[in-house]
Amino acid sequence: MNHLPSEIRSEAGAGLGGLHRFGSASESLFRRLYLRLGRQRAAQQASLQARLITLQQRQSSQLERLHAIFASLEEGIIVQDTNGKVTMMNRTGEAMLGGKRNFWGSALGTLFEQFRHVQTTSAELMPLGESDEMPLNNRIVRAQLSAIGDENNRRIGTVMLLRDVTHDALALRLKDGFVAHIARELSSPVSVIKLAGELLNAQPEDATVNQRLLDKLLRNVDMLDQLALELLDIAQLQAGSLDVLRQPLHIEQVIWSVVNGMDAALSSRGIDLLVMARGLNGVQVRGDDSRLQWALGHLVRNGADYAREGGYVAVAARDEQRGDKRYALVSVSDNGIGIKPADMPHIFERFYRGDASAAVKAPRGLGQGLYVARAIAQAHGGFLNAESREGVGSLFTLGIPQVSATIG
Numbered sequence: 001m002n003h004l005p006s007e008i009r010s011e012a013g014a015g016l017g018g019l020h021r022f023g024s025a026s027e028s029l030f031r032r033l034y035l036r037l038g039r040q041r042a043a044q045q046a047s048l049q050a051r052l053i054t055l056q057q058r059q060s061s062q063l064e065r066l067h068a069i070f071a072s073l074e075e076g077i078i079v080q081d082t083n084g085k086v087t088m089m090n091r092t093g094e095a096m097l098g099g100k101r102n103f104w105g106s107a108l109g110t111l112f113e114q115f116r117h118v119q120t121t122s123a124e125l126m127p128l129g130e131s132d133e134m135p136l137n138n139r140i141v142r143a144q145l146s147a148i149g150d151e152n153n154r155r156i157g158t159v160m161l162l163r164d165v166t167h168d169a170l171a172l173r174l175k176d177g178f179v180a181h182i183a184r185e186l187s188s189p190v191s192v193i194k195l196a197g198e199l200l201n202a203q204p205e206d207a208t209v210n211q212r213l214l215d216k217l218l219r220n221v222d223m224l225d226q227l228a229l230e231l232l233d234i235a236q237l238q239a240g241s242l243d244v245l246r247q248p249l250h251i252e253q254v255i256w257s258v259v260n261g262m263d264a265a266l267s268s269r270g271i272d273l274l275v276m277a278r279g280l281n282g283v284q285v286r287g288d289d290s291r292l293q294w295a296l297g298h299l300v301r302n303g304a305d306y307a308r309e310g311g312y313v314a315v316a317a318r319d320e321q322r323g324d325k326r327y328a329l330v331s332v333s334d335n336g337i338g339i340k341p342a343d344m345p346h347i348f349e350r351f352y353r354g355d356a357s358a359a360v361k362a363p364r365g366l367g368q369g370l371y372v373a374r375a376i377a378q379a380h381g382g383f384l385n386a387e388s389r390e391g392v393g394s395l396f397t398l399g400i401p402q403v404s405a406t407i408g
């Protein structure tokens with residue numbers, strides 16, 4: 001609301017304060033708005049031209065102020081007459097619906113129908129039922145429907161207040177799932193380490209070290225290390241900051257560390273891992289080796305998880321000038337199931353899991369990997385972007401500023 005003049009802001013603050021608690025019956029702002037809309041329409045039909053002009057001038061400036069307030073709200077607002085005709089919808093409401101036309105086909109249309117029969121009200125603004133969460137255009141929205149009453153307690157319209165609660169709802173839903181997920185991720189490397197340790201321990205003291213067992217043990221210790229790092233990053237992000245080391249690194253080495261650590265596991269699943277890193281020619285960045293490995297590793301793991309039978313994941317690197325910075329660009333592409341256009345705007349949001357994640361055989365993760373990976377890229381002064389075509393594949397591009405650009 002910062003772009004509004006202060007008097008409008010204070011009117012908005014005073015008038016709409018109560019609306020932040022859904023179901024507030026003390027609010028008369030909507031009733032005023034509604035009556036004004038009605039009066040304006042009545043006035044337009046009146047024959048007295050002069051009266052009409054004065055009335056319109058006065059009311060249109062008031063209406064403009066109200067519209068400015070509504071337009072700037074984070075809540076969606078939809079005002080309807082008794083027949084359900086939408087007489088006002090603010091920008092947020094329209095965006096939540098994905099267009100005015102979607103109203104009757106959405107859960108909001110059903111909500112209106114549920115209370116269409118109510119004719120009388122006990123207050124100027126009477127909540128109709130409890131506020132409820134419902135799916136709306138790929139989001140989760142909390143909606144409260146209230147009847148607007150006139151002086152004689154007759155219902156003259158309704159107002160819907162909508163708040164996007166996707167993030168809170170998913171976080172709540174996944175809180176327990178998160179603990180279970182961590183337990184699952186921990187249990188597999190821990191049991192391998194335990195078994196390998198016991199076998200090594202059972203060997204006679206003078207026997208040569210079983211290199212294969214030792215390698216297996218070390219690989220699984222690495223997996224635990226990665227998991228600990230992911231948890232640490234999530235904790236730091238929750239606290240509001242993510243600190244990364246700024247060590248000189250050859251980006252090519254970061255790529256090969258990731259690829260060598262994952263190649264065997266991917267080929268055993270029938271997925272080819274391809275690398276094209278010649279374009280880098282010793283390019284250096286300043287960064288955090290383990291965090292960059294984690295971010296890149298997550299992109300490759302996703303590529304494999306959302307791959308199709310016999311598919312591939314390709315890691316390609318090059319250096320490129322973008323604006324005033326020179327970047328090391330690492331792209332991870334796959335020919336997997338791709339991402340639905342409706343999912344695309346949300347995949348970097350915390351806890352967001354697309355439709356596709358339910359379709360793959362072994363869904364892993366909680367939908368926070370890309371959120372953490374992007375935060376890592378940004379903490380390096382870089383970026384992480386995605387492009388995808390459903391049914392064709394996906395391309396993720398990680399950009400990290402080069403040493404010359406960062407040290408200057």
Ligand code: ADP
Nearest residue numbers: 302303306347353354357365366367368369370
């Ligand atoms: P997770 O993989 O744990 O669900 P992410 O944050 O890594 O969480 O990804 C978020 C969502 O993005 C996934 O649920 C999935 O729908 C989509 N996604 C990510 N990478 C790919 C990919 N390579 N191919 C298809 N969909 C992907």
